[in-house]
Amino acid sequence: MNKNEHKNEHREPYQPNWPSLRGHRIPEWFRDAKLGIWSHWGPQSVAMSGDWYARHLYGPYDGTEGFEQKRSRRQAALHRERYGHPSRFGHKDLCRLWRAEKFDPEELMDRFRRTGARYFVSMAAHCDNFDLWDSAHQPWNAVNVGPRTDIVARWADAARSAGLRFGVSMHAGSWTWRWLDAAFAADTEGPQAGVPYDGHLTAEDGKGTWWEGLDPRALYGRPRRHGEPPDADFIDNFYARLSDVVTRYGPELVYLDDARMPFDAGSVCPAAPPSPRGLEFLADYYNAVPQSAVSIKTIPDADRQAVLLDVERQQLGDTDPEPWQYDTSIGDWFYRTGERYKSTGEIVHLLVDTVSKNGCLLLNVPQLPDGTIDDETAAVLDGLGSWTDACGEAVFGSRPWSVHGEGPTRVDGAKAREAALAYTPQDIRFTRRGDTVYAFLMAWPDDGTVLIRSLGGAAGLPAGRPRRVELLGSPAPVRWQLRTDALHVELPGTPPNPYVQVLRIA
Structure with a gap:
């Protein structure tokens, strides 16, 4: 064991x-x-x-780092237009509006x-x-x-x-200490220059306000x-x-x-x-x-x-000997109007690549303020569910195989930041359950033929000679032949799902 x-x-x-x-x-x-x-x-x-948002509603200040500047200016402008100056309406007031x-x-x-x-x-x-x-x-x-x-x-x-x-x-x-120091700053220019933001308020200042009895310093x-x-x-x-x-x-x-x-x-x-x-x-x-x-x-x-x-939001390039978790989101971490969402296909690719490398995927679902999810998010989740219904046996309860995958598309360098990758029919990922190896076809081959080189007779990997090869979700038989260079598989005419296809190799 x-x-x-x-x-x-x-x-x-x-x-x-x-x-x-x-x-x-x-x-x-x-x-x-x-x-x-x-x-x-x-x-x-x-x-x-x-x-x-709780940090950037106050706008850029001395502690705002370079990578924050664009988002900080965008969110600060929105906040002042919609809610007013953060000396009067800050993060504490948003807490009241969340219902x-x-x-x-x-x-x-x-x-x-x-x-x-x-x-x-x-x-x-x-x-x-x-x-x-x-x-x-x-x-x-x-x-x-x-x-x-x-x-x-x-x-x-x-x-x-x-x-x-x-x-x-x-x-x-640690992030809160570093984040909410922005609430103690003030505008450096304009009509409100020098007016301190609401981080400077005390419990005494709350008398007669909606937050009477609460101390902003606790927040x-x-x-x-x-x-x-x-x-x-x-x-x-x-x-x-x-x-x-x-x-x-x-x-x-x-x-x-x-x-x-x-x-x-x-x-x-x-x-x-x-x-x-x-x-x-x-x-x-x-x-x-x-x-x-x-x-x-x-x-x-x-x-x-x-x-x-x-x-x-960053994948590992190869199998890790220890369990790990990869976390990402369908869109922004918190709901943002107009955000481009990952498609179901992108998420399935991320899940498969992660699981093949001994990881688990933790997928964030951004909710609207009222607690619901929008139609686009629902469609992405439903598509993911249809795929796991058909192919979940290759994922849940599985373990990494001898190699995580093969093919030209690797997740490393800049690509590790979960960019949508253009997978090819040569890109395959693997998992195992007992004596069964699962081969995930990251892209469907136009000619209907897959060559799995890691399972070829000359590869030397501990799989043994296949007894049976099946395509999950498809009733059509799969023709295959073990050769020295690869396991050659002839697929049916159409893929059984819109995303990643899975071969069960017993």
Whole structure:
């Protein structure tokens, strides 16, 4: 048995150090799952202007990096035209406008289940620092403000009722400290030059307003300049909230949006000195929920079972010996009007390439502010479901084969940033289940003939001589011949689905 295929047999309680945590194993349910659905949804959805809105509504300032400038100017202009100056109407006021009035988690989860998804991840708190549950440590939450309902609890109930594993994602750590410093800036020119944004408001300023009784500092943090290290109170609050959400809802996957454990060395925003609180969280969480995983984005090889590697909007070029997760979105992370969506065909290609390399795909579904999805998103999900209905046996519960694939189209360099690739009929990806090898045809050959060179007699790969070759979803027989150079397969006249075709080779 492969070392990564055994169940977690750790018996001693985990201790808050890497040597102890390396005894943890990524659970088999995750390795079998292959496809998850993720919900980026919250106050930032209100403007329907895409991701990072809670930061960029304030506009560019000294801490705005080059890659942010274009989006920051676009979102700031929209915000001022629609809502007014951020000294009067800032992120806190968006929280009130998010109502989730048509949120039906059971209906959505049924659709997600029909895509083939085996797990679902709810946003717990994005970088905007607003908690989507009945938070014990953040009064700016979905029960007190806006929807007036526990979003995480409702997602959790719906996911588990539909038979999906449940996870949460927590972004309100290092990124929040770095993000919401923009709320403490001011215009540098124009009629409002020098007027401080609403991050400077205090609880006392709320008297007579809709937010009376709430403290903006609980949402934005203390006043700070770009580059200041986070303070102990902010770190304590983050880990108290993280502990609260996992204790309440028992998620089996926790997604942390950071390069390393939040506020530790290598984090997006390390404390000074680096904080060990992340290791304490890992030990407590794995002791409470052993068949679980916590994902971060930069992991030394020695720690690849202690935590799960997550790769955001970027594919790996080859099979990884350890399980990993690739996360992406149908469109922007948060709903944006007019955004170009990935097609079903693109998503199927991404799923197949990821699974062939020992990964799982976590696919974000952007929701409208009211909680619904638009018709284009629904069509993409339904197309994905039709494909997994026909070809899912080659994906779910599979493991990588001896090679992940063959053909001229490789995912590396600039292409790794999930560009839509022009696959050719020579491009094939593989998985296995027991003695069966599945060959994914990334493009349909015009002449109806496929040459699978990795299965040729001279390839030397441990497949053995095929007994039977079938095309999933097609009743038509497939003619084939094993030769030295390749397994030659003659396909029926038309493909059985509009996307990737799959040969089952027993």
